[in-house]
Amino acid sequence: MDSAVRKYLAGHEAAEAKLALPLVQRERSWAHVLVVPAHGERMDFLEGYRAAASAAKGHVLLLVVLNGRRGDPEEMRARDLECHRHCFEGGDTEILEFEGARASLRIDDAFDLLVVDRVSPGRCLAEGEGVGTARKIGSDLALALWAMGAIRRAWIHGSDADVSLPRDYFEGRATDRKVLASLAPFAHAESGDAALDAATWRYEARLRWYVQGLAWAGSPFAHHSIGSTISVRPEAYARVRGFPRRQAGEDFYLLDKLAKLGRGAIERKSGAPLFIRPRASRRVPFGTGPAVAAALEGAPIEFYDPAVFEALQRVLGALGSVARSGELEALLRVADESALGEALRARGWLERAQQLVGSYPSSQLAARFRDAFDGLSTLRLVHALRDRRWPSDSLEALWERAEFLGPRRHGIESLEARLDYMRRREGIGLGL
Numbered sequence: 001m002d003s004a005v006r007k008y009l010a011g012h013e014a015a016e017a018k019l020a021l022p023l024v025q026r027e028r029s030w031a032h033v034l035v036v037p038a039h040g041e042r043m044d045f046l047e048g049y050r051a052a053a054s055a056a057k058g059h060v061l062l063l064v065v066l067n068g069r070r071g072d073p074e075e076m077r078a079r080d081l082e083c084h085r086h087c088f089e090g091g092d093t094e095i096l097e098f099e100g101a102r103a104s105l106r107i108d109d110a111f112d113l114l115v116v117d118r119v120s121p122g123r124c125l126a127e128g129e130g131v132g133t134a135r136k137i138g139s140d141l142a143l144a145l146w147a148m149g150a151i152r153r154a155w156i157h158g159s160d161a162d163v164s165l166p167r168d169y170f171e172g173r174a175t176d177r178k179v180l181a182s183l184a185p186f187a188h189a190e191s192g193d194a195a196l197d198a199a200t201w202r203y204e205a206r207l208r209w210y211v212q213g214l215a216w217a218g219s220p221f222a223h224h225s226i227g228s229t230i231s232v233r234p235e236a237y238a239r240v241r242g243f244p245r246r247q248a249g250e251d252f253y254l255l256d257k258l259a260k261l262g263r264g265a266i267e268r269k270s271g272a273p274l275f276i277r278p279r280a281s282r283r284v285p286f287g288t289g290p291a292v293a294a295a296l297e298g299a300p301i302e303f304y305d306p307a308v309f310e311a312l313q314r315v316l317g318a319l320g321s322v323a324r325s326g327e328l329e330a331l332l333r334v335a336d337e338s339a340l341g342e343a344l345r346a347r348g349w350l351e352r353a354q355q356l357v358g359s360y361p362s363s364q365l366a367a368r369f370r371d372a373f374d375g376l377s378t379l380r381l382v383h384a385l386r387d388r389r390w391p392s393d394s395l396e397a398l399w400e401r402a403e404f405l406g407p408r409r410h411g412i413e414s415l416e417a418r419l420d421y422m423r424r425r426e427g428i429g430l431g432l
Contacts (some may be wrong), residue, residue, distance in 0.1 A: 001147050002147075002234075002235045002238065002369065004235055004238040004239045005143065005147050005234060005235055005236070005238040005333050006236035008143055008145075008237075008241060008242070009140075009143065009147060009238075010085065012241050012242065013140040013143070013144065013242075014133075014136050014137040014140040014141070015099070015100060015101050016101040016103070016116050016118075016137045016138075016140065016141050017063075017137075017140040017143065017144040018098050018099050018146075018208045019096055019098050019103050019116070019141055019403075020099055020141060020144035020145045020147075020148055020150070021097050021098060021148075022094065022096050022152050023105070023114070023145065023150060024145070024148045024149075028112070028150065028151045029057070029149065029151070029152065030060060030061040030112065030145075030150065030151055030152070031056065031057065031059055031060065031151075031152050031153055031362055032057050032058060032059075032060045032061070032151070032155070032157065032170050033060070033061045033063055033142045033145065033146070033151045033155075033156060033157065034049060034053075034060060034061070034062050034111075034157045034158070034159055035063045035065070035135065035138035035139050035142055035156060035157065035158050035159070035432075036049075036061065036062065036063070036064050036065070036138070036158075036159050036160060036161060037064075037065045037067060037134030037135055037138065037160065037161070038064050038065065038067070038083065038161045039066075039067050039068060039076070039080065039131070039134070039161075040068075040072070040075075040077075040079045040080060041079060041080075041083060042074035042079060042082075042083070042155050042199070042212075043082070043083055043087075043162045045161040045162070046062070046113070046370065047164075048159075048161075048162075048163050048164040048165060049062055049111065049159070049163075049164075049165055050111070050170040050240075051111075051164075051165070051166075051167050052165035052167055052170060053110045053111040053170075054109075054110045055167040055168065055170075056170040056171070057170070058152065058153070058169065059104075059111070059112065060109065060110070060111040060112070060170065061112050061114055061141055061142075061145075061151070061183065062111040062112065062113050062114065063114045063116070063141060063414035064087075064113065064114070064115045064116070064138075065115075065116045065118060065134040065135075065137045065138040066080065066083055066084060066087065066115050066117060066118060066119045067080075067114065067118040067119055067124070067125050067133070067137075067268050068080045068118070068119040068124045068125070069124055069125050069127070069129070070124055070127060070402070071127075071129070076303075081119070081120075081196065082121045083119075084117065084119050084120055087104045087106070087113070088115070088117065088120075089125075090106065092107070093105070093106050093429060094106070099231060101116070102116075102117040102120075102123070103115060103116045103117060104117070107427065116137060116138065116141065118134065118137065119331035123371045124125040124421075125267040128247065128291055129247065130246065130247035130248065131227070131247065131250060132243050132244050132245050132247065132248070132249075132250030133243075133245040133246075134297075135158060135227060135243040135250055135251075136242050136243040136244075136245060136250075137274055138158075139156050139232075139237060139242055139243060140242060141233075141421075142156045142240075142341065143156060143234050143237060143238060146234045147234070150223050152171075153173075154233055154234055154235075155173055155231045155232070155233060155234075155351070156231065156232050156233075156234055156237055156296050157169075157170070157231045158227055158228065158229075158230045158231065158232075159274070160227060160228035160276070161226045161229075162228075162276055162277040162279060162418060163228045163274050163275065163276055163360060164189070164275045164277075164279070165274050166271075166272040166273065166274060167272075168271070169184065169274065169390060172269070172271075173231060173245060176261075176264075178262060178264050178265065179264060179265065179266070179267045180229065180232065180233050180258050180261055180262075180265040180266070181230060181232045181233070181236065181255060181258045181265065181266045181267065182230075182231045182232075182266075182267045182269060182401050183223055183224060183226075183229045183230060183266065183267065183268050183269060184229040184230075184231070184273070184274050185229075185268075185269055185272070185273040185274070185426065185427065185428045186224070186228070186229050186269055186273050186274050186275075186276055186428075187204070187272060187273040187274075187275055187276070187423060187428060188200045188201060188204050188275070188277075188278050189275040189276065189277055190278075191277065191278045191279075193278070196278050196279070197291070197297055198415065199278075199280075199287070199292045199295035199301070200278035201290050201415060201416065201419050202295065202301045202395065202415060203288055203291045203292055203295070203301055204288075204419060205303075205395060205418060205419045205422060206301055206302075206303055206395075207224060207226075207288075207404075208419070208422040208423070208425075208426065209304065209395075209422070210304060210340070211224055211426075212405060212425060213304060213306070213308070213309035213312075213392045213402075214309070214312075214378070215404075216309060216313065216403075216404035217309045217313040217316055217404070218313060218316045218317065218320075219314040219375075219378055220259060220263070220314070220370055220393065221256065221259055221374060221378055223255060223259075223266050224268075225249075225251045225252035225255050225270055225375075226251060226354075227250065227251035228274065228276060229274065229379055230251060230254070230255070231289035231401075232254070232258065236258055236261065236328075238343050239261065240254065240257035240258055240261070242254070245375075248286050249286070249287075252324065252375065252376075253376075254367075254423055255375070256375040256376055259260035259369060259370075260371050260374060268426070269427075270426065270427025270428065271427065271428075273423075273428050274323070275283050276288075278292070279292070279315075280292045280293035280296055281293060284299050288397035300333055300349060300394065300396075302393060302394065302395065303394065303395050303398055304382060304390075304392055305386070305391065305392060305398060305401075306392040306398060306402045306403060307381055307389075307394065307399045308385045308386055308406060309315050309375050309404050310392050310403075311337075311339070311340055311343075311385050311389075311390075312378070312381065312382065314334050314337075314340070315331075315334055315340065315344065315349070316332070317330075318330040318331040318334045319331060319353065319369050319373065322353060322357060322365065323362065323365035323366040323369055323400050324362065325362065326357060326361070326362035326365065328353065328354060329333020330403075331344075331350065331353055332350075335350055339385065339388050339389035339390075340385070342388050343381055343384035343385045343388055343389075344381070346384050346388075347379070347383060347384050348376065349373060349379050352373075353369070353372075356368045356369065356372060356424060364385050372387060395415070395418065399412075399418065404426070405421075405422070406425070408421070409421060
C-alpha cells in the first residue's frame with residue numbers, strides 16, 4: 001500500500017471508511033467506483049448514472065452518501081427519509097454495520113448500490129458541515145476499498161445527484177501517472193423553464209469566462225472546480241488529505257492542493273459532456289444553485305472585466321521573469337502601475353515574492369511561486385483588481401472587449417450562441 005494512503009487511512013479518514021472491511025469480507029470487487037452525495041433528493045436521481053454504468057468495462061460500485069442536517073426544511077427532510085426507506089428497508093437490501101457506521105448494499109445489473117446512512121436520527125451531519133463532509137465520507141470509503149483491492153481501477157470518481165453521465169464516462173482516463181485529477185467536460189441541460197435555463201446558462205458562461213480568462217493570462221490554476229466533474233487518483237487524494245469538511249467550495253480546495261503537486265497534475269478532458277440539471281437551490285451557501293436562485297429574484301450575474309485578465313497576465317509574466325532570473329525588477333515595474341501595485345500590496349503578493357526570492361535559489365522559484373500564488377490567491381487578486389480599478393459588468397457589455405476569447409467571438413450576439421462558443425473552445429461539441 002502507498003505510504004500516503006496508509007498514513008491517511010490511519011489518522012485522517014472518516015469513520016465510515018471502516019465499512020470497507022465487511023465489504024471486502026463478502027469477497028466482492030468492482031472495476032470502478034462513483035461517489036455521490038445526496039441530500040433532499042428523490043430516488044430517480046440514480047437513473048442519471050445507469051447508461052454510463054451499463055457501458056463501463058467492468059462492474060461499477062455506486063457509493064451514495066445519503067446525508068441530512070439538523071434544521072433542514074420539512075420537505076427536504078421528508079425526501080431524505082423516503083430515500084432512506086427505499087435504500088434500507090427493501091427485501092433485496094443487505095445492511096452493513098461496523099464500529100458505529102451503517103450502510104446498505106443492493107446488487108443490480110447496471111451497478112451495485114452502496115448507501116451510507118448519514119440521515120437517520122442521530123446520524124445527521126454536524127452543524128457547519130455539508131457537501132464537503134459527504135464527499136469526504138464517500139471518497140474515504142472508496143479509498144479504503146481501493147487500498148484493500150476491492151476497486152481495480154485507480155480512480156475515485158465523483159458526481160452529484162443532479163447529473164446525467166455520458167456513456168463513455170468511465171473510459172479514457174489519463175494513463176500518464178503525472179495526471180492526478182481528471183475533470184470531465186460538463187454542460188447544463190435544458191429544463192424547459194425559460195427563465196431557469198437563461199439564468200443557469202448565464203452563470204455557466206460566467207464560469208467559463210473566468211477559466212478561459214485565467215488560461216489566457218497563463219495561470220496554472222485555469223480549471224473548473226465543480227465537484228460533479230472530478231476524478232482523482234487514490235494516492236493523490238491521500239497526499240492532499242482528501243476533501244475538506246466544508247459546506248461549499250470543497251471541490252475548489254481539493255483541486256487547488258492537487259495542482260500544487262506538479263505541472264500537468266490536472267487534466268481537463270474534452271468530448272461528450274456530463275449534463276447538470278438546472279435548478280435554483282439554497283442547499284449550499286454559494287455556487288451555481290444559490291446564484292441561479294438570486295438571479296431569478298432579480299440579482300445580476302456579472303462578469304470580470306477583460307482588463308482584469310490583462311493585468312493578471314502582466315503579473316504572471318513578471319513572476320515568470322523573476323523565477324528565471326532570481327531578480328525582482330520585472331515584478332517591481334509591474335507594481336509601479338497604480339491599480340496593479342495597490343492590488344499586489346493589498347493581497348500580499350509583492351511582499352511574498354520578495355520573501356521567496358530572498359529565501360530560495362532561482363531553480364526553485366517557479367514551484368514556490370505556484371504554491372504561494374495558488375488558485376485562491378489568484379481569485380483574491382482578481383477581486384482586488386475588480387474592486388480597485390475594473391468593476392464587473394454584464395456579458396453583453398464586455399463581450400466585444402474579451403480578447404482572451406479570440407477573434408471568432410465577433411458577431412455572436414445571443415446568450416445561447418455565446419455559451420456554445422465558449423463550450424466549443426473547451427472541446428465540448430454541442431449546441432443549445
